[in-house]
Amino acid sequence: MIKTNPTQICPLPITDYEQIMLAHGGGGKLTQRMIEQLFFPAFNNEYLGQEHDGAVIPVREGRLAVTTDSFVVNPIIFPGGNIGDLAINGTVNDLACCGAVPMYLTASFILEEGFSMADLKRIVDTMSIAARKAGVKIVTGDTKVVEKGKGDGIYINTSGIGIVPDGIDISPMNAVPGDVVIVSGLIGQHGITVLSTRDSLGFETEIKSDTAPLNGMISDLLAAVPEVHVLRDPTRGGVSATLNEIARKAQVTIEIDEALLPVGKQVSAACDLLGLDPLCVANEGIVLVFVPESQSEKAIEVLRNNIWGRNAAVVGRVSAKGHGTVTLKTLYGGCRIVDVISGEQLPRIC
Amino acid sequence: MKQDINSPFRNPKDVEELSKAIRYITTQEWNIMEICGGQTHALAKYGIEDMLPSEIRLIHGPGCPVCVTPVSVIDNAVMLSMQPDVCLCTFGDMMRVPGTCDDLLSAKAQGGRVKMVYSPLDALRFAEENPRLQVVFFAIGFETTLPIYALTILEACRRKIKNFSILPALVSVPPAMEALLSDPENIIDGFLAAGHVCAVTGMQEYRLLSNQWQVPIAVTGFEPSDLLYGIFLCVSRLESGKIGVDNAYSRIVGFSGNMSALRDITQVFDRADQEWRGLGVLRNSGFKINEKYKQYDAVKRFQLKQKQPVPDRCEAGKILSGKIMPYECPLFCKECFPEHPLGAPMVxxxxxxxxxxxxxxxNYDKNQSYTNLSVAHNRL
Known part of the structure; x- marks a missing residue:
């Protein structure tokens, strides 16, 4: 919708749109205006302020961690957050799981013609707040606009750079027999929140996405327990996909105990209803930690002292060298495989 | 959904007690078939078979509606989804079940209009909102899901929604049980009947079946305690020789079923012969939309033809009748995986x-290296 003044007769170019126009991605005045009025004030920092083709940032000694991630979530706004929170926290958490201190992020937006400018502002503001909370700076970015019908409102890509302090060596290859597996919070919260918000399912819950920046908690953990072997955030594919990936990389067998898994009642009930396994549901605010058993109490203590780690629990252990399998001891003493889902989890019929 | 209503039925102590009781009463070998696929998964997921004495062998029955949906109906669904102005709606389960050439997910990727919904009423609403589209709901299921289909058709009629129809593949449990029992090679000693089916139909048909074939039937739920209690009642009957029907799911199932659901079913559907994938055509084992509501039958609306089934390599028929176990199929874990299913029971x-x-x-192939699981999942 265009804001017009009926008394206005001079056909001046209109610049104040309530929706994204193709011209917002055209590189002309509208693009410039959007960058100056929306992105610069929200992401304000000295590197972005250079207004260069890229950001020139000082290099410190040490090792760099680099990651990139694209966000295409539907719906874009959900209980507990929006695509903007995910775009910042997801990349921050990936860097933190490399043992790095996240420093700088880039942000690229692919917008669909007609996307609400108010929603874009809300998302950008959320990103600004999330970046501040995580202590990172958005130093460069890009905006493209695609024709109506050729996108899904908004896609965001963020890339990030972090510094890995000396003495920190985090890798899935480091999992060894004798490690315990810790989950830092309730599992399945994000995936069930997004599913429940989709029109097609239409059931109601009070669950909120767990999206959160975990770098502060992970930094505290590494300071107190430097022997941490593996850190991973179990996002898409859930805990099961991540554990299987670690087991395969390190060629170990991982055993988890169903009785110890932190699953909220609502997630458990929603999974029962939909025929989903909470272990396969996506998370955005928890981390899997592998530490030697002797360090597990200390690790749990540090995690639980953090707002995002209050439900941290030991859920299993690396039992032996092996062929990369993950097994689960059921509540009744039985044993079953923890599998990786094949494609998308599909709700069952009955 | 403030509390998990099933939690009392997952109590490890109760489960242990029931397991001990079954061991105590079992003196000889018994083959017990759980009819329902939901029960099969619960048994495997909770590791229930590990808690049973070795004399009890569980046979996994044909009670997965997705698995028994004929290939020809899936082919028709795929074909309809590719028609201009048609939107094919269905449950998530049906999306990856292979037809002769394609599944619905592939059809969608090729430009077919396929929409996953959680209720046929959502498909009806979609039809109302999109009057220029012909919305077809691919309706599969047993008596459990039949009432919601009946209700949807009655709603479509009441709201005068004309661009909606149903492609049915609807089956009934007791005729399939009868077919299994009448097989000369039958080895089934007792049944666990599907609790949610009986919640709709009641238990009368099962009583007749039990009397006629002298087979014990326990109407059973889906939680660990439910399953073990059903097995306990079935074994008790077998050990004592007093054949009959028990209700091990009385918190949900009444003897007469759900009268209002049954009324809706009778209003919209007639019994009919039905093809079951892997088992062939079974007499009176399905449901078709009756004459009064025939305008909602996609088969009639689009003049669909049912092709002769093309034989496939999947051993579903033998597996679903208990003649072989999945791991005895030569394709299992060798050529047939969830990522590359050769038949519906793998999907x-x-x-x-x-x-x-x-x-x-x-448990069955410790030396196999499951490299297909090694597909790296992109990180978020």
């Missing part, structure tokens, strides 16, 4: 092969 969340693959495959 559906209730399929027996999928249950064995997901939860138990290590």
């Amino acid at each position: 559906s969340s209730e399929g027996v092969c999928s249950a064995y693959y997901r939860y138990k495959r290590n």
